[in-house]
Amino acid sequence: MDDADTYIDYVEIEEMFGYFEGDADSRQQRALEYVSAIEESSFADCWSAEEIKDTLQYDYNKLLIAKHVDGNITEVVGYLIYNEIADTTELLRIAVDENHRGRHIGKMLMDSYISLTSGKCEHALLEVRSTNVAARRLYEIEGYEQLTIRKKYYRNPDDDAVIYRKILS
Numbered sequence: 717m718d719d720a721d722t723y724i725d726y727v728e729i730e731e732m733f734g735y736f737e738g739d740a741d742s743r744q745q746r747a748l749e750y751v752s753a754i755e756e757s758s759f760a761d762c763w764s765a766e767e768i769k770d771t772l773q774y775d776y777n778k779l780l781i782a783k784h785v786d787g788n789i790t791e792v793v794g795y796l797i798y799n800e801i802a803d804t805t806e807l808l809r810i811a812v813d814e815n816h817r818g819r820h821i822g823k824m825l826m827d828s829y830i831s832l833t834s835g836k837c838e839h840a841l842l843e844v845r846s847t848n849v850a851a852r853r854l855y856e857i858e859g860y861e862q863l864t865i866r867k868k869y870y871r872n873p874d875d876d877a878v879i880y881r882k883i884l885s
């Protein structure tokens with residue numbers, strides 16, 4: 717189970733579309749707690765649990781979670797939030813728990829996202845800090861191409877934003 721190749725066999729991706737309208741039930745609430753904890757440890761400019769929940773109340777914003785399932789114990793180890801508006805989908809957030817990185821969970825989330833949006837949208841867009849080597853490499857593996865750069869777009873610390881696009885089939 718500690719072996720990285722075996723570990724990934726126990727990870728599943730789940731769509732949690734439309735789950736957060738109105739009051740979240742206890743299962744949704746637990747997923748939200750995991751997502752918020754990963755968000756907080758992954759981003760300096762993290763979204764609060766309330767901001768995440770508010771975002772997910774709109775039906776054009778969607779959540780995928782990566783679950784590690786071991787017997788009765790299920791742990792959320794990563795998530796991806798995106799929107800679908802007309803012919804365009806935008807990746808809003810992706811993060812993997814820092815203790816579970818480097819095991820292709822980010823790639824599993826991206827593969828599911830691309831497969832869910834292909835056929836419905838024509839373009840997939842995202843923006844990323846220019847210094848975020850891991851995320852940029854992952855996006856390039858997924859077939860995204862650099863579209864443009866927004867100079868000094870990010871603060872804390874200052875950084876350029878790289879805008880990527882993928883044409884979906």
Ligand SMILES: CC(C)(COP(=O)(O)OP(=O)(O)OC[C@H]1O[C@@H](n2cnc3c(N)ncnc32)[C@H](O)[C@@H]1OP(=O)(O)O)[C@@H](O)C(=O)NCCC(=O)NCCS
Nearest residue numbers: 758810811812817818819820821822823844850851853854
């Ligand atoms: C970006 C992130 C989601 C990647 O998740 P992950 O599960 O660790 O990534 P994967 O194991 O699926 O890696 C897929 C590929 O991305 C590249 N990659 C991943 N981490 C890397 C790193 N630290 N350095 C360089 N390339 C990296 C590799 O090419 C890797 O494929 P390989 O292992 O076969 O060579 C994760 O690093 C993370 O949560 N970062 C913090 C949040 C963040 O920056 N999100 C993006 C904001 S736009």
